[in-house]
Amino acid sequence: MASNEAPDIVVGRLPIYLRALTFMAEEGREITSSQELSEKLGISSAQIRKDLSHFGEFGKQGTGYEIAYLRDQLKRILHVEHTWPVALAGYGDLGHALANYGGFAAKGFEIVALFDTAPHKIGQELAGKQVRDLAELPTVVREKNIKVAIVAVPSAEAQGVANMLVESGIKAILNYAPINISVPADVQVQYIDPAAHLQHMTYYLE
Amino acid sequence: MASNEAPDIVVGRLPIYLRALTFMAEEGREITSSQELSEKLGISSAQIRKDLSHFGEFGKQGTGYEIAYLRDQLKRILHVEHTWPVALAGYGDLGHALANYGGFAAKGFEIVALFDTAPHKIGQELAGKQVRDLAELPTVVREKNIKVAIVAVPSAEAQGVANMLVESGIKAILNYAPINISVPADVQVQYIDPAAHLQHMTYYLE
DNA sequence: TAGATTGTTAATCGATTAACAATC
DNA sequence: TAGATTGTTAATCGATTAACAATC
Secondary structure (H helix, E strand, O other), X not given: OOOXXXXXXXXXXXXXXXXXXXXXXXXXXXXXXXXXXXXXXXXXXXXXXXXXXXXXXXXXXXXXXXXHHHHHHHHXXXXXXXOEEEEXXXXXXXXXXXXXXXXXXXXXXXXXXXXXXXXXXXOOEEOOEEEEEHXXXXXXXXXXXXXXXXXXXXXXXXHHHHHHHHHOOOOEEEEOOOOOOOOOOOOEEEEXXXXXXXXXXXXXXX | OOOOOOOHHHHOOHHHHHHHHHHHXXXXXXXXXXXXXXXXXOOOHHHHHHHHHOOOOOEEOOOEEEHHHHHHHHHHHOOOOOOEEEEEEOOOHHHHHHXXXXXXXXXXXXXXXXXXXXXXXXXOEEOOEEEEEHHHHHHHHHHOOOOEEEEOOXXXXXXXXXXXXXXXXXXXXXXXXXXXXXXXXXXXXXXXXXXXXXXXXXXXXX
């Protein structure tokens, strides 16, 4: 089929498939099937085949999927064949952990600029990157043509920082502040809220 | 209606409602409506009313919802009227950031025990909590009757740690390792994978 | 060939929305 | 009362699943 109108919920599962395929490739595996992926991920094999069918025909009847090939196709579809430079706003404990996190590189992202407002943080260096004054963010984002940002500032400042990011040309924001932020329709936002996940689970406890 | 069989997708939105209500209460607000919540959260007012109706009747026709009352009801429904003690496995940068994070307390969670395997980390102290050897986890979890855990260890160790947690009586796991873990059906698992969120967004970029 | 697994169709299932009577 | 907003019903919309012809 290979439509270019895949549902967002399907797009959201592609990174999960990509993660599993990357892992299998690292194990030296060459072929997998929707059945095997189903067992590994807890997603039905029919759904996996249907999801992939939105983007093309990647498998062979009777055989399954070539792992490296499907992995590369998913990378292409998700636009992570190349590495996206990422701006990180907020250099507290969380910002520090994110800047130090080694897992982004293999997934297509590299944090290339750190920002904070606290005078004692500005100028600090981490892995060759200096923490800059948040006021310099627009200049740096434009200079480096950064389109992706992570917000790790306190809730009270998140909307203001988001506004700044949007004005500077950022098109995708991963927001760790536990607050909903408003952005124009052409800017993507995703949220990370561990407390919300914990509450979701405690509903089922006791 | 107040059924006791609410869809999981509805349960997952309750923490979002609770977050907004808590924020409004802190602002000194007393009354809100499904319409106002809709605008703040980007969820339709009909859906908000429908979601809440699974659990009871919390509003007044013509008026709306009393913020503090609805907040307290959601806390009760999500079982976060009291604070859950939480075990944290993995004391790297991320573990450190989580242990230091001040946001959990108001949401119903308190990290009460830290675990790692690295000898130079064991014995370190943070906010009155000592980092313990992972081998002590079963004893501590049982002693303190901990039911909720956060996994912040490398992917390669995540399944092993999850097994240990399950055997020790943990019933809810928030997993930061970018890997799917297998647990018995009566154990809840939620995942946090920032790279997956970033890839979800870059699909729409360029 | 015989066996296996895809890609796709049609059926089912579930979630969201629109609309409105009830009522504060 | 008049205006506003809930809770709920029925309709719509969309996602998932089951099944199987195609075919490697």
